[in-house]
Amino acid sequence: MGTVILGTGSCLPVKRVSNHDLEGILDTSDEWIQSRTGIKARRISGKGEQTYNLATEAARGALDMAGMTADQLDIIVVATISSHMLMPSCACFVQKELGATKAFAYDINAACSGFLYALDLGDKYIRADPTKKILIIGAEALSARMNWADRNTCILFGDGAGAAILGHQQGESGYINSNFFSDGNLWHLLYMHTATSNNAELCVEDNPGAHVVMEGREIFKYAVKAMEDAVRGLLLKEKITIDSVNLVIPHQENIRILNNLIERLEITKEK
Numbered sequence: 001m002g003t004v005i006l007g008t009g010s011c012l013p014v015k016r017v018s019n020h021d022l023e024g025i026l027d028t029s030d031e032w033i034q035s036r037t038g039i040k041a042r043r044i045s046g047k048g049e050q051t052y053n054l055a056t057e058a059a060r061g062a063l064d065m066a067g068m069t070a071d072q073l074d075i076i077v078v079a080t081i082s083s084h085m086l087m088p089s090c091a092c093f094v095q096k097e098l099g100a101t102k103a104f105a106y107d108i109n110a111a112c113s114g115f116l117y118a119l120d121l122g123d124k125y126i127r128a129d130p131t132k133k134i135l136i137i138g139a140e141a142l143s144a145r146m147n148w149a150d151r152n153t154c155i156l157f158g159d160g161a162g163a164a165i166l167g168h169q170q171g172e173s174g175y176i177n178s179n180f181f182s183d184g185n186l187w188h189l190l191y192m193h194t195a196t197s198n199n200a201e202l203c204v205e206d207n208p209g210a211h212v213v214m215e216g217r218e219i220f221k222y223a224v225k226a227m228e229d230a231v232r233g234l235l236l237k238e239k240i241t242i243d244s245v246n247l248v249i250p251h252q253e254n255i256r257i258l259n260n261l262i263e264r265l266e267i268t269k270e271k
Ligand SMILES: CC(C)(COP(=O)(O)OP(=O)(O)OC[C@H]1O[C@@H](n2cnc3c(N)ncnc32)[C@H](O)[C@@H]1OP(=O)(O)O)[C@@H](O)C(=O)NCCC(=O)NCCS
Pocket: 027, 028, 029, 032, 033, 036, 037, 112, 151, 152, 153, 155, 156, 190, 214, 215, 216, 217, 218, 219, 220, 223, 252, 253, 254
């Protein structure tokens, strides 16, 4: 049919930080975090675990599973908002680490949804040229971009990377369709400044520094509705019902949002 995933890989930093560990630095509790989010612990990068290191390890796993070598890759796309440098891209560092000499490489910024956008992008390349082999990666070391004094936000995020190799295969299976939308009007609910401007004319007022700022409660309300709309819109495009879907793989860290989605879509927890 078309674009398929030939292999996947993932990588987590070594250090595991539990909710109990956070009790030591924040006014919070394991009970609060677990009951509000379902989260018990997160991984946090240490020395030698920059975003590109995690991304490279994830890519190696995906190459292994696909039975491929790095020199067979045509394109590398990394979805990230937390590379250790703005330029060159995280993808260029991955290319260097892997020795993927034939590939061109770049990053995309779609924040939490980045991996999905990379997947869609990869599909479009393969539809244009089925011989292409594309490495897509979602990688973050968001611990470097947290305000560790903001208990509303820092408890939710962690570090890690996931990778997939995309290629073309004849047969029944393959990428079918996508349904994306954005709402820039809501930028103020979840944002991160860059470093302050060296051009005084371009300085943004109230720049608190390059860390994530979030209005969790508002995001929560928006996320449940937006995720439902995204799924329903896609089903409508394909003229199918949720009953013919075997598995829903959401990107969302809060178990309460997921439970809400399960109810709205009227699907079983197993799905
Ligand atoms: C962030 C989130 C967990 C907060 O849960 P919530 O149930 O909405 O909690 P609220 O923001 O209503 O806060 C309730 C109270 O708990 C307090 N609180 C917030 N964080 C806390 C923490 N870590 N520990 C203890 N108390 C905390 C708040 O200060 C507030 O106290 P107040 O009532 O005295 O003001 C939740 O809103 C969420 O997950 N939102 C979605 C986030 C998301 O999806 N982000 C995008 C990532 S891709």
